[in-house]
Amino acid sequence: MSYYLKFAQNFPKAFMTKLPLFNKGFQNAVLSLALKTIKLRYKNSFLGIFWSMLNPLIFLTILIIVFKQINHIEHFALYALTGLIFWNFISASILQVLTSFIDNASILKSINLHPFCFPLSAMVAAVFNLMLTLLPFFVIMFFLGYEMNWSFLAFFPFTIITAIFVLGLGMFMGTVNVFFRDIQLLWTTIIPAFFYFTPIAYTPELLNENQRFLLKLNPFYYFVESYHDIFYRSVFPSFENFGMSLFIALLSITIGYAAFNKYRKGFISNI
Amino acid sequence: MNSVEPMIRLTNVDICFYVQENGFVSMKDFLLHPGKYKLLQKSFVLKDVNLQINKGESFALLGKNGSGKSTLLRALSGIITPDKGTIELFGAVAPLLGLGVGLEHELTGIENIKLSCALMGMTKAEIKLRLPEIISFSELGEAINWQVKRYSTGMMSRLSFSIAIIKQPEILLIDEVLSVGDLGFQQKCMKKVMEIKNNGATIIFVSHNFEEVSNMCTRAALVNDGTVEFVGSVKEVGERYNHLFDN
Numbered sequence: 001m002s003y004y005l006k007f008a009q010n011f012p013k014a015f016m017t018k019l020p021l022f023n024k025g026f027q028n029a030v031l032s033l034a035l036k037t038i039k040l041r042y043k044n045s046f047l048g049i050f051w052s053m054l055n056p057l058i059f060l061t062i063l064i065i066v067f068k069q070i071n072h073i074e075h076f077a078l079y080a081l082t083g084l085i086f087w088n089f090i091s092a093s094i095l096q097v098l099t100s101f102i103d104n105a106s107i108l109k110s111i112n113l114h115p116f117c118f119p120l121s122a123m124v125a126a127v128f129n130l131m132l133t134l135l136p137f138f139v140i141m142f143f144l145g146y147e148m149n150w151s152f153l154a155f156f157p158f159t160i161i162t163a164i165f166v167l168g169l170g171m172f173m174g175t176v177n178v179f180f181r182d183i184q185l186l187w188t189t190i191i192p193a194f195f196y197f198t199p200i201a202y203t204p205e206l207l208n209e210n211q212r213f214l215l216k217l218n219p220f221y222y223f224v225e226s227y228h229d230i231f232y233r234s235v236f237p238s239f240e241n242f243g244m245s246l247f248i249a250l251l252s253i254t255i256g257y258a259a260f261n262k263y264r265k266g267f268i269s270n271i
Numbered sequence: 272m273n274s275v276e277p278m279i280r281l282t283n284v285d286i287c288f289y290v291q292e293n294g295f296v297s298m299k300d301f302l303l304h305p306g307k308y309k310l311l312q313k314s315f316v317l318k319d320v321n322l323q324i325n326k327g328e329s330f331a332l333l334g335k336n337g338s339g340k341s342t343l344l345r346a347l348s349g350i351i352t353p354d355k356g357t358i359e360l361f362g363a364v365a366p367l368l369g370l371g372v373g374l375e376h377e378l379t380g381i382e383n384i385k386l387s388c389a390l391m392g393m394t395k396a397e398i399k400l401r402l403p404e405i406i407s408f409s410e411l412g413e414a415i416n417w418q419v420k421r422y423s424t425g426m427m428s429r430l431s432f433s434i435a436i437i438k439q440p441e442i443l444l445i446d447e448v449l450s451v452g453d454l455g456f457q458q459k460c461m462k463k464v465m466e467i468k469n470n471g472a473t474i475i476f477v478s479h480n481f482e483e484v485s486n487m488c489t490r491a492a493l494v495n496d497g498t499v500e501f502v503g504s505v506k507e508v509g510e511r512y513n514h515l516f517d518n
Binding site for chain 2: 110
């Protein structure tokens with residue numbers, strides 16, 4: 001146990017001193033890689049950005065048709081759409097961070113660049129992509145009954161917290177994935193199950209006390225519910241949702257960065 | 272060379288690869304006894320390397336495949352940190368470890384220059400300043416605006432050579448990459464390498480082609496099984512290198 005304790009004590013220092021986060025060249029490298037990812041995603045496609053919107057819209061149709069029957073709440077379509085947009089963002093960006101080391105294997109092997117650049121740029125690209133798709137989605141959300149107020153401001157800081165959570169979890173799995181490629185497959189297999197374990201197609205009120213307790217063991221619960229608070233209930237995220245999200249995000253980045261930092265010396269020989 | 276000034280000094284350098292061998296069984300032990308078991312096994316790639324390369328020298332590393340030459344170059348360029356010992360560098364390093372690496376096939380030549388330079392740690396302002404120089408050295412002309420997937424192999428290596436060389440390095444690491452491209456460009460590369468050398472830069476050349484090396488370098492080291500077996504003139508090292516294949 002003392003091993004973990006010692007580690008936690010040293011963590012903030014190690015995190016701040018060892019990373020070239022404030023180096024201009026490093027920042028430029030992160031942004032350039034992120035920009036490349038975005039460019040490549042939309043380069044040769046006719047519909048471009050609308051592909052990112054298509055998946056949530058298809059699911060939205062299904063949810064409206066099927067799940068509206070059990071969810072007797074006002075504006076269920078808005079509830080479902082909000083959940084879908086941010087669920088897609090979280091699950092897709094975790095996968096992108098997870099595979100970032102393997103995707104950039106050739107750069108990792110031949111250019112002297114801190115490998116933290118890869119997950120970070122994957123995350124930056126994912127956030128950028130979210131912002132891009134959010135603009136047209138807003139039109140639909142207003143149409144479905146979204147009432148914008150001051151609580152909207154919580155969206156930006158909360159998305160940073162979400163990004164930190166995604167970065168940590170993705171980096172942890174990405175590090176393990178370099179040595180055991182099963183992680184990537186495992187993740188893509190269990191993520192659809194998590195979709196139903198998270199209140200997107202249904203509201204938590206639909207469940208009884210015990211079931212809700214189980215639901216709250218799922219870390220994604222607090223993130224999706226916070227976004228529901230902001231965009232569906234038009235209130236600032238509740239103390240529980242926000243606090244737990246922040247706690248999970250910090251825990252995630254600590255564990256993720258620790259695993260990455262300890263095992264990155266093995267990247268070159270295993271990738 | 273009238274005065275001997277060190278440019279690179281390696282002292283007792285060990286470099287290991289970390290390999291996981293036991294699969295998920297070791298994962299269980301690892302998680303149940305924190306700090307006691309190691310998830311990754313060490314295997315030595317370079318062991319106790321001591322080497323000094325002087326300023327303005329052209330130095331060759333000769334050795335069989337898998338002897339650790341490329342790993343040594345990676346360590347010199349900072350991609351791998353040694354597990355033990357120290358590597359002292361007294362100048363800026365430009366590694367030419369593989370041409371065409373980091374080029375994104377869907378992007379154009381210019382976009383690739385910007386991307387590669389960014390990955391090499393250059394800021395936006397620096398890139399803007401160097402861009403015309405890189406474009407003119409690559410001699411790609413019109414093709415600089417094409418997507419790189421339409422380039423021939425030679426054109427790609429022109430592009431990456433032009434990018435890699437641009438920072439006027441004091442130490443240039445070359446890993447058997449100059450044998451691509453057409454004859455004209457090869458000569459141009461060689462000329463550029465010579466020019467960098469004449470400006471006082473140190474060049475380290477990895478190859479297992481002895482003839483290539485003997486034209487360029489004065490001193491050499493023989494790398495065998497992860498150790499530097501012998502350091503001397505190119506001729507001596509070349510002889511010993513050939514002996515490795517005698518039986």
